[in-house]
Amino acid sequence: MQVPLLDLKAQFATIEDEIMDAVACVLKSQVCIGGPNVTELERAVAAKYGCAFAVAMSSGTDALLSTMMALQIGPGDEVITTPFTFFATVGCIARLGATPVFVDIDRRTYNLDPALLHDAVTSKTRAIVPVHLFGQMADMDPILAIAEEHGLAVVEDAAQAIGATYKGRSAGAIGTAGCFSFFPSKNLGAAGDGGMVVTNDPALHRRLVTLRNHGAQSKYFHHYVGGNFRLDAIQAAILLVKLRRLDWWHDARRRNAAYYNARFGGSHIGVPYIAANACSIYNQYVVRLKNRDELLDWLKAKQIGCEIYYPLPMHLQPCFAYLGIRNGCFPEAEAAAQEVLALPVYPELSADMLAYVADSVLAWMPSAIAATAN
Numbered sequence: 279m280q281v282p283l284l285d286l287k288a289q290f291a292t293i294e295d296e297i298m299d300a301v302a303c304v305l306k307s308q309v310c311i312g313g314p315n316v317t318e319l320e321r322a323v324a325a326k327y328g329c330a331f332a333v334a335m336s337s338g339t340d341a342l343l344s345t346m347m348a349l350q351i352g353p354g355d356e357v358i359t360t361p362f363t364f365f366a367t368v369g370c371i372a373r374l375g376a377t378p379v380f381v382d383i384d385r386r387t388y389n390l391d392p393a394l395l396h397d398a399v400t401s402k403t404r405a406i407v408p409v410h411l412f413g414q415m416a417d418m419d420p421i422l423a424i425a426e427e428h429g430l431a432v433v434e435d436a437a438q439a440i441g442a443t444y445k446g447r448s449a450g451a452i453g454t455a456g457c458f459s460f461f462p463s464k465n466l467g468a469a470g471d472g473g474m475v476v477t478n479d480p481a482l483h484r485r486l487v488t489l490r491n492h493g494a495q496s497k498y499f500h501h502y503v504g505g506n507f508r509l510d511a512i513q514a515a516i517l518l519v520k521l522r523r524l525d526w527w528h529d530a531r532r533r534n535a536a537y538y539n540a541r542f543g544g545s546h547i548g549v550p551y552i553a554a555n556a557c558s559i560y561n562q563y564v565v566r567l568k569n570r571d572e573l574l575d576w577l578k579a580k581q582i583g584c585e586i587y588y589p590l591p592m593h594l595q596p597c598f599a600y601l602g603i604r605n606g607c608f609p610e611a612e613a614a615a616q617e618v619l620a621l622p623v624y625p626e627l628s629a630d631m632l633a634y635v636a637d638s639v640l641a642w643m644p645s646a647i648a649a650t651a652n
């Protein structure tokens with residue numbers, strides 16, 4: 279049997295007719311940029327997740343970048359975030375000339391540890407960017423409390439967490455703004471790049487709409503230096519079809535995760551820790567173990583897709599060497615990078631496939647344990 283980490287063809291097969299109709303409609307209308315599908319997607323996402331405004335963007339990266347541009351973050355500013363994230367979170371801070379300031383992660387959730395946040399705030403801090411990693415939201419209340427105390431913006435990087443909740447509140451809806459990614463591998467994935475910013479702040483909303491279109495408030499009159507951060511109408515039409523299935527897909531991922539949790543209970547495999555006040559959408563199902571690389575090789579030999587998210591924390595990336603942060607500064611992020619492994623959790627996995635993955639994981643013995651047993 280072969281089990282890929284993600285099988286988008288299997289998903290497409292379940293919605294092919296609707297997607298083809300939606301794409302044909304856009305092509306026949308020849309409204310290719312903006313238009314009714316983009317507006318409808320913004321309205322639907324804002325309503326579903328309890329936000330006043332949504333601005334569709336060309337990618338999750340551009341959602342983060344334009345939000346930080348709208349907040350006028352730039353040279354001389356510091357932005358606090360986690361070192362254990364996808365590059366875009368930190369790349370956007372650096373691209374604006376601001377300084378990324380890292381705070382280590384909570385060992386259990388892999389999200390920014392709010393207990394360490396206070397010491398990272400300086401007079402230059404402008405914003406905090408918590409990342410809701412793997413589909414579970416960061417511990418937002420203490421983050422929001424520190425932000426309020428110091429007058430900081432909170433930009434939720436909810437790229438992996440659309441539909442996740444924390445104390446019943448939706449990802450993206452409780453900070454100053456929240457940024458989603460519609461990269462194809464996300465729970466709500468386009469057929470290409472896409473993203474969105476959600477916010478309850480009318481002024482921020484107006485600025486984002488302008489920045490998305492080269493900073494023009496009316497055609498050819500540019501109030502800010504913005505960019506082309508627009509979402510294609512075809513992507514919006516596809517995303518609208520998928521949005522109708524999203525809750526079902528989240529549920530299927532949660533069922534798959536529960537199955538693995540039950541199978542791995544009591545074994546040497548560490549299963550994801552989901553805080554009691556959080557509901558994960560399991561964009562990734564990530565196990566943790568000391569001999570991770572051995573398990574990875576074993577599963578690849580069994581034709582099971584698995585991946586390391588992420589093998590090198592941001593403070594150790596060559597492009598951020600100028601920050602002068604050494605190995606050892608963020609021990610939890612560094613340990614996680616050595617020990618995590620994502621297994622297939624996508625909704626269309628069959629019972630046989632799930633069982634094959636779980637059986638294969640459990641059939642593997644770390645060499646250290648095997649050596650002791652001999």
Ligand SMILES: Cc1ncc(COP(=O)(O)O)c(C=O)c1O
Pocket residue numbers: 337338339340363364366367409435437438458459460461471472473
């Ligand atoms: C945590 C995180 N932030 C930002 C992004 C950037 O999103 P995109 O790939 O849509 O630009 C991603 C997705 O890849 C992500 O996982």
